[in-house]
Amino acid sequence: MKKLFKLVLNFIPRPLLIRLSYVVRPVMALFLKGSKFTDPIDGKSFKTFLPYGYGKQRNNVLSPSTLSLERHRLLWLYLKNETDFFQPELVSGSISNVDKRIILRDAETSSALKVLHFAPEQAFFNRFKKMDNLDYVTTDLNSPLADVKADICNLPFNDNEFDVILCNHVLEHIPNDKKAMSELFRVMKPNGMGIFQVPQDLNRETTFEDDSITDKKERAKIFGQYDHVRVYGRDYFNKLQAIGFKVEEVDYTSKLSDEEIKKFCLAKGEIIPVVYKN
Structure with a gap:
């Protein structure tokens, strides 16, 4: 198999x-x-x-049912348990005093949470699309699930438009990732949040990339996949900070028991890069 x-x-x-x-x-x-x-x-x-x-x-x-991988299930648990992403109620402040969740909506408005999702994963697409508390927009150049066909380095969206941006396992495909990060920063609202997961070697201090490697087999051998153009190291967080994001390196598996990690088939120690635009 x-x-x-x-x-x-x-x-x-x-x-x-x-x-x-x-x-x-x-x-x-x-x-x-x-x-x-x-x-x-x-x-x-x-x-x-x-x-x-x-x-x-x-x-x-x-997963045979949702086709989710470790990172998708970890992200789902984080959004469900640590944020108000799935909550229709509007609560003021940045952190709820009741459950300590990260609050993404403004209590003074009645509008839904505006979400931009790059290369939408099947595990999330239909579920997010059906949520009344989300104004959910998907984008990608090739995905049949994308509402808007767009280049991440030249997005057709207004400045400060989205409350939440999900851009997971996308940046490692983009030759000019700095430009892509700048566009993500531009279209995120002040006080907005993003989750930008990438394949990351936490044992590597600096990111490795070499534009001269164009052979698909060689790319797969060096970068882990034929359509990847780099291997991110720990400096990935610094790259995001240099654009202007505040970055939190969240190890959510540290809040879960070994039994839960095994039951949900998660990767222990995987970092969720959570970013904010102040």
């Missing part, structure tokens, strides 16, 4: 994969139904998750 999944990932274009998954996903979810592992996004449990990876495959990481 691992070889088949690797072949599919590397040779079928991503937009086509997304369309095919709607047919395959229900079958896989039924076949793997069990009780050992649980996807917190939809609450369904399975005897095992699926393998995933363009190069070296990781076992037991891809």
Whole structure:
């Protein structure tokens, strides 16, 4: 199965994969139904998750029902438990005195939380789209799930337009990531929040990139995936700060028990880069 999944990932274009998954996903979810592992996004449990990876495959990481990976499930838990992203009520202040959640909405307005989601993941797309408390906009150059086809380095949005920006595993694909980060900063509202996850080697001090590497096999070997252009190190946080963001390196798995980490198939110690525009 691992070889088949690797072949599919590397040779079928991503937009086509997304369309095919709607047919395959229900079958896989039924076949793997069990009780050992649980996807917190939809609450369904399975005897095992699926393998995933363009190069070296990781076992037991891809949810059969939502197609979420470790990072998606971690982000879901963080948004649900640490922010008011899923809450329709408007609460004043930056932190609620009741539950200490990060408050993203302004109590003085009745408008929904305006969210911009780059390269929307299937695990989130339909769920976020149906939430009445969100004004949800998706964007990407190629994804069939994108409302707005746009280049992240030249966004067709106004300054200070979005309360929340989700841009996860996108920047490692962008040659001019500094320009992309600047655009993210421009369209975020003052006091807005973003989550910009990337594949990151926390043992590497500085980011590695080499524009001369254009061969897909060589890129996959060096950068981890054929369409990646860099490997981010710990200086990723400094890059975001240099643009103007306030950055928090959130290790949300430290708040979870080992049993929860195992049950939800999370990557212990994975950092969520949470950014703010003051």
